[in-house]
Amino acid sequence: MSSKEIVSKRWHGGDHGLTIERLPAKESFKSKAYAALKEAITNMNIYGSDEPMLLDERDISERLGASRTPVREAVAMLEQEGLLRAVPRRGIMVVRRSKAEIIEMIEAWAALESMAARLATQRASDEAIAELRALFKEFDLSRIERDRCDEYSGANIAFHQALIRLSGSSLLAAMTDNLFFHVRAIRHRTIFEMDRAQRSAADHREIISALEARDADRAERLVRDHTLRLARHVESHVQLD
Amino acid sequence: MSSKEIVSKRWHGGDHGLTIERLPAKESFKSKAYAALKEAITNMNIYGSDEPMLLDERDISERLGASRTPVREAVAMLEQEGLLRAVPRRGIMVVRRSKAEIIEMIEAWAALESMAARLATQRASDEAIAELRALFKEFDLSRIERDRCDEYSGANIAFHQALIRLSGSSLLAAMTDNLFFHVRAIRHRTIFEMDRAQRSAADHREIISALEARDADRAERLVRDHTLRLARHVESHVQLD
DNA sequence: CTGAGGAATTTGGCATACCAAATACCAACA
DNA sequence: TGTTGGTATTTGGTATGCCAAATTCCTCAG
Known part of the structure; x- marks a missing residue:
């Protein structure tokens, strides 16, 4: 697969030097979930116990009043950031560093x-x-x-x-x-x-x-x-x- | 919301010091999509043109033979990594650094x-x-x-x-x-x-x-x-x- | 009472459908 | 011919449902 092929070309022309900022763009559930999870992890005493600290997608979704989809995206981000680790059929756990x-x-x-x-x-x-x-x-x-x-x-x-x-x-x-x-x-x-x-x-x-x-x-x-x-x-x- | 509340407690007891690695666990579509996208971005001449380089979720999904969900998770990870930026109702674009x-x-x-x-x-x-x-x-x-x-x-x-x-x-x-x-x-x-x-x-x-x-x-x-x-x-x- | 086996439940991965916003297209009018 | 207004389409965000794997729980044999 050529890497260029995945680039789609939309939008007609360039701007005319007129720079108007895009209005606020209300934050998505994804970013809200990300912030909420990171906040929660921050206030968590990760090294307080030895048992694995597991998170539950559905539970978090309910608490946030959103569906699992944006929560999963937030989890994916935090996983990339190294704070969480999702093991298939196991759970999402807070990473403990050695x-x-x-x-x-x-x-x-x-x-x-x-x-x-x-x-x-x-x-x-x-x-x-x-x-x-x-x-x-x-x-x-x-x-x-x-x-x-x-x-x-x-x-x-x-x-x-x-x-x-x-x-x-x-x-x-x-x-x-x-x-x-x-x-x-x-x-x-x-x-x-x-x-x-x-x-x-x-x-x-x-x-x-x-x-x-x-x-x-x-x-x-x-x-x-x-x-x-x-x-x-x-x-x-x-x-x- | 207390941060500890989001931690669910499953699993009966702790292990007994016996460490057995979890078997390979076939890689998910999410990680495949992540790898494919990163590969594509790698081989892309990002600074070759000035037009925004936009990616299309559905298109990528089709190419990968998967649904949009895992692709979106991969995009979320790459966004966290700073390679992509998703603007609502606009598109997912490859980030150009100044x-x-x-x-x-x-x-x-x-x-x-x-x-x-x-x-x-x-x-x-x-x-x-x-x-x-x-x-x-x-x-x-x-x-x-x-x-x-x-x-x-x-x-x-x-x-x-x-x-x-x-x-x-x-x-x-x-x-x-x-x-x-x-x-x-x-x-x-x-x-x-x-x-x-x-x-x-x-x-x-x-x-x-x-x-x-x-x-x-x-x-x-x-x-x-x-x-x-x-x-x-x-x-x-x-x-x- | 013990535990072995299996059924029911839980859980994350994935697919699909729908929606609202934004774009692209097109036709009608000046 | 150029502009404008509206409509159709595209696109990302979200909700929901299903599935397989893994766990938990229950039952029944010994």
Whole structure:
């Protein structure tokens, strides 16, 4: 089958430079189901138990007030995203990552964020970097106030996301968001304790300094080492599998 | 709605440590459709024309001898993967990336591959590195023999993929494969000419040397700079948009 | 009471039908 | 001849039904 054959040619001519945005286009049940499922998976303690976590299409369809078809499409998307796995005649289950996989994710995260830091030293405005420092102060404050893991981790990830956005690369942001999603799912205490143990705040301060100094190599190295340290810590202190 | 509610509990007990792989499970129409579509998109010259490339569900269904349902699921997956975009009442179109997006991809690639190089210096066996050098020689030879862009580019990407596999991280491999897919879709001559202009082979030789010397920093830097150079070249010499 | 076998149910994969929106076509009018 | 308005057709979104495989449950023999 020639690959070109599957392309159909519709639509008469090109536009006349008049750019009018397509109106909202109400979101389909498919995307609603996708959002609902992802939300549900997010709030789920995936590693809380060892039994397989199974989802039921019909049940979800009823809850959403839609038929199985759009739900199945949403499931297919989440399967592609690596969050779900559908086994024929078995069920749709939430994927649990092995420790090795989590470590690979953190290493990839280190790669992407350190590149983001490098790019940020070259592209971010002084104002944007100043905002990061402001965020850092706020973050540091909240860290002292509350000791709850969730809050702390959230603020921590917020810092990293803000840093990555400084690079101006929406792709780096998207890819790391996806990785964060998986890493965050491990609600293992040691991940957060470690973050404190390794003086995360001090690291962050140094990183900001490197950005302000526009020192690409140093910013990159600091970010890389900071995150790789997390990988090593998970490797030796987190029990999964 | 509580997120836990969507989890159904079936199956009596847990297994007893006996791990038996589920037998092949003949691939579904969904996965067949996915593979067929991806194959088709791969062989398609996406940037060859400016008209939107539209796909027709029913047409594809007929060609595959299946109904629209599994095809739509495959489309949903490819949409999630960023290769397709379905606009309601409009059609399913192959996504064209802007130059800015392509550059972001190459930068992300640089990040991932340079991390792979770093990890490879720590984890790859001497034998594995030796194999890369062997591959390089073969590659270099084929480069001299043929001047055809496709072959050259293929061998070039093969080198990079082999290097990434040395890291032992299947995630880095998967992520870069995905990026390669998009970058490869730009069949712009300058991409390949550039690769020669910047003495790609010489760079590769240096990279292998760094790996053999187990010099993490140098290997990382060489790989990063090599690929970022490609990004800069695309930025200034490739016409898209 | 145990468990082996089979029937009933559950579940995901797939096909089909219908609908609304958007396009394409066409005829009538200026 | 060019434009316009309406109609037919196309197309993606969704609902529904059937099927085979796998599970669960029930029954009955030992």
